[in-house]
Amino acid sequence: MNRPPADPLPPSPDPLAVALSRLEPAPHGLDREVLLFAAGRAACQGAVTFWRTVAALATAVAALLATLYLTRPTRIEYIDRPVIVTPSDEAVSPP
């Protein structure tokens, strides 16, 4: 059974394989600065998403509380206030 060699090129490599591997692949057209910028943006994307979510949640809670406050039902409360009557007020008798 043919066993694949462990190394990229076998000990006695095929001359055609050697000649082919000497051909340089055409240079990649990737811009290093663009890649690093995109990587930086991708790295902070998680934090941006987190803070956007937090801000949206805080806004929603604030809006909910404001709505509850403005639409709360009006309630009439009856409060018993003790009235202190002084004796001088009672002493007034009709003529």
Add this chain to the structure above:
Amino acid sequence: MGPQLLTELLDRYGAALVLYARQWCDCPEDVVQTALLKLYRLRRPPDNLISWLYRVVRNGAIDAGRAGRRRHRHESAAAVAAPRWFTPPDDPTGLDAQAAAQALADLPTETREIIVMHLWGGLTFEQIAQTVGRSAPTCYRRYVTGLDALRAKLGAQAPGKSP
């Protein structure tokens, strides 16, 4: 993973990865950039980084190729007809880059990708097997078959035979 490793990967494997992605699509740079960014976003780098990178590039290039063919069939056909995969060698006695690219382009995709990964990516047959989801002996057999087909197309001597 830091930006230093990202640029190292780009310098070391960028051209080979673009060549590999070019087997399926006409926007290989975008596919490779997306794969590198996907790697950068991982919290923990994969165990076999190079195999992982080639697998992601492969999947991305196949998807991009399908989308591209839907958009413009005639343009992709023209690109395959005249591949510019290699820079012309400095040594004029070396292999003709254009003829080699054309011979490679005529190979079946599953054979060609193994040859590209092995010769220009430097991947072992174990790594290639992980990438394409086949066994290493199968990959090796395809590699040998592909080399024989290239030899016939390019008119090269078989190994061990004197001219």
